[in-house]
Amino acid sequence: MAKKKVTPMMEQYLAVKKQYPDAFLFYRLGDFYEMFYDDAIKGSQLLELTLTQRNKNSLEPIPMCGVPHHAAKNYIDILVDKGYKVAICEQMEDPKLAKGMVKREVVQLVTPGTIMDEGASQAKSNNYLTALHEQAGQLGFAYVDLSTGELKSTVVNNLASLQNEILSLHTKEIVVDQSLSAQTKELLAKLKILSSHQDDYQAQAEFSFISQDLHEASEIEAVMHLLMYLKVTQKRALAHLQKAVHYEPANYLKLDHYAKRNLELLVNSRTNKKSGTLLWLLDATKTAMGGRLLKQWLERPLLNQAEIEARLELVAILKDNFFERSSLQESLSKVYDLERLAGRVAFGNVNGRDLLQLKTSLMEVPQIRYVLEQLAGKQFADLLAKLDPLEEVVDLIDRAIVDEPPISVTDGNLIKAGYDPKLDEYQDAMKNGKLWLAQLEASERELTGIHNLKIGFNRVFGYYIEVTKANLAKLPKDRYQRKQTLTNAERFITPELKEKEDLILGAESKAYELEYQLFVAVRDQIKDQIKRLQSLAQALAKLDVLQSFAVVSEDAHLVRPTFTSDKSLVIKDGFHPVVEKVVGRQSYVPNDIIMSPTKQILLVTGPNMSGKSTYMRQLALTVIMAQIGCFVPASQAALPIFDQIFTRIGAADDLISGESTFMVEMKEANEALQNASENSLLLFDEIGRGTATYDGMALAQAIIEYVHDKVKAKTVFSTHYHELTDLEQTLAHLENIHVGAVEKDGQLVFLHKVEAGPADKSYGIHVAKLAGMPSELLTRADKILTKLEAHKQDQVSPAAKPEELIKEEGQLSLFAEETPVEPKAKPVSKQADKVLKELGQLNLMALTPMEVMNAVYKWQQELE
Ligand code: ADP
Ligand code: MG
Numbered sequence: 051m052a053k054k055k056v057t058p059m060m061e062q063y064l065a066v067k068k069q070y071p072d073a074f075l076f077y078r079l080g081d082f083y084e085m086f087y088d089d090a091i092k093g094s095q096l097l098e099l100t101l102t103q104r105n106k107n108s109l110e111p112i113p114m115c116g117v118p119h120h121a122a123k124n125y126i127d128i129l130v131d132k133g134y135k136v137a138i139c140e141q142m143e144d145p146k147l148a149k150g151m152v153k154r155e156v157v158q159l160v161t162p163g164t165i166m167d168e169g170a171s172q173a174k175s176n177n178y179l180t181a182l183h184e185q186a187g188q189l190g191f192a193y194v195d196l197s198t199g200e201l202k203s204t205v206v207n208n209l210a211s212l213q214n215e216i217l218s219l220h221t222k223e224i225v226v227d228q229s230l231s232a233q234t235k236e237l238l239a240k241l242k243i244l245s246s247h248q249d250d251y252q253a254q255a256e257f258s259f260i261s262q263d264l265h266e267a268s269e270i271e272a273v274m275h276l277l278m279y280l281k282v283t284q285k286r287a288l289a290h291l292q293k294a295v296h297y298e299p300a301n302y303l304k305l306d307h308y309a310k311r312n313l314e315l316l317v318n319s320r321t322n323k324k325s326g327t328l329l330w331l332l333d334a335t336k337t338a339m340g341g342r343l344l345k346q347w348l349e350r351p352l353l354n355q356a357e358i359e360a361r362l363e364l365v366a367i368l369k370d371n372f373f374e375r376s377s378l379q380e381s382l383s384k385v386y387d388l389e390r391l392a393g394r395v396a397f398g399n400v401n402g403r404d405l406l407q408l409k410t411s412l413m414e415v416p417q418i419r420y421v422l423e424q425l426a427g428k429q430f431a432d433l434l435a436k437l438d439p440l441e442e443v444v445d446l447i448d449r450a451i452v453d454e455p456p457i458s459v460t461d462g463n464l465i466k467a468g469y470d471p472k473l474d475e476y477q478d479a480m481k482n483g484k485l486w487l488a489q490l491e492a493s494e495r496e497l498t499g500i501h502n503l504k505i506g507f508n509r510v511f512g513y514y515i516e517v518t519k520a521n522l523a524k525l526p527k528d529r530y531q532r533k534q535t536l537t538n539a540e541r542f543i544t545p546e547l548k549e550k551e552d553l554i555l556g557a558e559s560k561a562y563e564l565e566y567q568l569f570v571a572v573r574d575q576i577k578d579q580i581k582r583l584q585s586l587a588q589a590l591a592k593l594d595v596l597q598s599f600a601v602v603s604e605d606a607h608l609v610r611p612t613f614t615s616d617k618s619l620v621i622k623d624g625f626h627p628v629v630e631k632v633v634g635r636q637s638y639v640p641n642d643i644i645m646s647p648t649k650q651i652l653l654v655t656g657p658n659m660s661g662k663s664t665y666m667r668q669l670a671l672t673v674i675m676a677q678i679g680c681f682v683p684a685s686q687a688a689l690p691i692f693d694q695i696f697t698r699i700g701a702a703d704d705l706i707s708g709e710s711t712f713m714v715e716m717k718e719a720n721e722a723l724q725n726a727s728e729n730s731l732l733l734f735d736e737i738g739r740g741t742a743t744y745d746g747m748a749l750a751q752a753i754i755e756y757v758h759d760k761v762k763a764k765t766v767f768s769t770h771y772h773e774l775t776d777l778e779q780t781l782a783h784l785e786n787i788h789v790g791a792v793e794k795d796g797q798l799v800f801l802h803k804v805e806a807g808p809a810d811k812s813y814g815i816h817v818a819k820l821a822g823m824p825s826e827l828l829t830r831a832d833k834i835l836t837k838l839e840a841h842k843q844d845q846v847s848p849a850a851k852p853e854e855l856i857k858e859e860g861q862l863s864l865f866a867e868e869t870p871v872e873p874k875a876k877p878v879s880k881q882a883d884k885v886l887k888e889l890g891q892l893n894l895m896a897l898t899p900m901e902v903m904n905a906v907y908k909w910q911q912e913l914e
Pocket of ligand 2: 659660663664735
């Protein structure tokens with residue numbers, strides 16, 4: 051289309067568009083941003099805009115749609131949120147003054163990874179742009195949050211770790227170059243993350259400064275490409291970017307993506323929301339910065355005991371000092387998002403209100419310092435050192451910015467009186483012009499002795515001094531310049547009057563102009579202090595998270611954990627903190643989890659709904675809470691420090707779609723078996739459930755044995771295969787526990803109490819009975835059970851059993867055909883036939899009570 055004859059403007063448009071083929075081009079035309087051609091067609095659909103045409107009457111009209119410039123932000127956000135990029139092309143000169151074509155330039159490329167200030171809902175989340183560079187078999191990886199300036203990097207060893215890093219950062223965009231291998235590209239494609247190409251970079255002082263603490267070539271390259279991409283897309287100062295900090299994923303508790311999901315650390319897997327997660331429980335932060343840091347801590351629990359204890363110590367002090375803590379909370383709640391404010395100061399997009407937010411935030415610092423000094427100076431010394439009140443900045447803003455500034459920075463009313471003498475004069479002139487002329491009139495009268503001398507104004511030559519002809523003689527010759535002669539008076543001007551006139555008439559526009567300049571100067575002075583601001587912000591964020599832990603520790607009656615080095619684990623009266631919060635403390639049954647140094651595996655049995663999964667999750671959450679430096683849900687807790695947590699939570703609890711659940715289950719189990727160390731925690735919840743009963747059981751047993759002999763990690767394994775409990779006899783480091791339930795008045799009552807030994811009875815048939823299954827069926831099930839139990843008595847080695855039982859399975863599947871349904875008087879309808887068939891084929895052992903209920907409900911519906 052570029053070949054066709056187009057207007058000079060469309061020529062300009064096409065030239066710009068050519069540079070941004072993968073972005074929507076918002077092309078400024080007066081008060082609108084316009085999109086043309088394909089951008090317009092696609093954009094009008096995505097944004098629900100009316101599609102119109104330019105050059106309607108020509109042979110080939112150009113599709114077009116537009117958004118008003120003042121509402122553009124909304125539309126840009128929508129597109130970027132959907133994963134697109136938007137190039138903003140502005141008019142670089144005033145169209146009225148332009149000779150020929152108005153100059154236009156792209157001033158910013160907004161992308162999913164670089165979008166800033168996303169509004170209140172996103173305040174407690176980071177938005178990370180990542181970058182990847184592959185070199186000599188190494189994967190250099192870097193990430194930046196453009197709004198806060200945080201920049202970190204590392205080298206990852208394999209694609210699995212890369213996937214982990216990418217997923218845990220929730221990045222929406224990754225900067226890549228031609229160095230990536232096919233497998234890496236494939237992974238990125240699978241993860242559906244927007245890849246943005248930045249193939250080269252120009253070395254520059256700023257970049258070298260930012261990357262100066264890094265050593266690995268691939269890592270430095272990743273940072274360089276990342277910085278270049280920012281430079282190219284943002285086209286402005288990046289003064290707030292912090293020096294790149296190298297991090298080692300291996301220095302943190304490793305929790306893969308599956309585990310984080312399973313344990314519902316940050317998102318509730320049913321609702322995809324925060325409610326009902328560990329984050330939700332722990333978040334009593336008062337600032338957005340604290341909220342973001344809490345998430346970061348949850349993503350990366352610590353391994354270093356000294357660091358953990360240091361956090362715990364501060365939490366303990368804050369927990370024990372209610373009044374000081376309340377005072378800190380009150381102060382923190384008045385602190386705005388300093389990190390992002392600092393970023394916007396650097397970017398140059400702050401207004402007067404932002405600076406006031408900065409001021410009120412900084413003004414809380416002395417009070418916070420005071421409280422911490424009162425509390426216990428020594429433990430808080432590190433934090434105190436960083437809690438810099440930046441008095442000069444407070445003072446500067448206080449002197450310069452009015453108390454209620456407008457949103458705009460170019461329309462005046464921004465700078466305080468007394469800050470700048472020239473501005474004061476302008477403002478004086480505007481406000482007091484009349485009064486001031488009256489004063490001049492009075493002083494002129496006094497000076498000349500002419501009592502009826504007056505000052506007036508006309509459009510032709512502005513302000514003048516009018517003297518009646520009778521008094522002309524009294525007027526001194528020097529200063530007065532005649533301008534106009536009337537019949538009985540003459541009008542004069544003086545240099546002083548003209549100067550004042552200039553002031554009065556030009557005051558407004560001059561004042562606005564000067565105010566803007568003064569504002570920019572203030573902003574630039576603050577910009578010089580960005581590093582201090584960022585350091586302060588980090589300290590406040592940390593303090594906020596610690597006070598949040600203290601609050602939650604008190605409200606949720608948590609206890610300070612201690613750490614063991616002999617692989618022993620003691621949790622007394624432990625509970626799942628989220629479930630407890632939801633069901634209430636009264637209804638929750640606390641449980642102990644105890645593993646001596648040599649006990650590796652707890653095998654948990656018990657009926658469905660008895661609390662097995664909850665018990666296992668409780669352990670994982672306790673470990674994570676301890677290793678982020680928070681108190682833990684128990685009356686007493688002594689834990690080893692774990693290096694990794696792997697989870698495999700039962701197929702029935704899963705919402706994973708696409709891949710067969712059994713495949714997912716095996717992949718997760720494999721991940722754990724291959725990577726776990728002796729210091730890891732494994733949670734295997736009803737493994738093997740996703741397949742036919744006996745091959746599932748065989749696999750489950752083999753996995754337990756493998757963990758027991760090879761992996762040696764601390765493991766909790768829940769199962770509905772009652773037969774596995776016999777393993778206790780052969781595996782020295784395995785112990786049976788069970789969650790009890792009793793039958794009471796024909797009701798199955800869950801006690802949720804974990805006790806020693808295996809569960810002694812299968813409750814499946816009781817549940818089926820409670821669900822209202824026909825009695826013939828239940829009798830039959832009882833018979834089969836007895837048969838299986840009898841068979842079990844014959845077995846000596848539990849290992850031999852599954853194979854034997856596979857034969858038995860033949861009988862089980864005959865169940866359908868053989869179900870002794872007594873022939874009724876009436877012939878069975880087709881529908882009833884179908885229901886009976888399904889009923890016969892139902893694999894009771896593999897279902898939850900709820901699933902049974904649902905099946906029965908469906909049958910009832912069908913029979914009606
Ligand atoms: P299972 O895995 O044995 O089927 P779950 O762990 O899913 O059982 O627990 C079923 C329900 O029982 C949970 O939704 C929870 O509300 C409740 N529950 C579990 N453990 C306890 C407990 N210790 N105290 C009170 N309620 C519990
Ligand atoms: Mg369960």
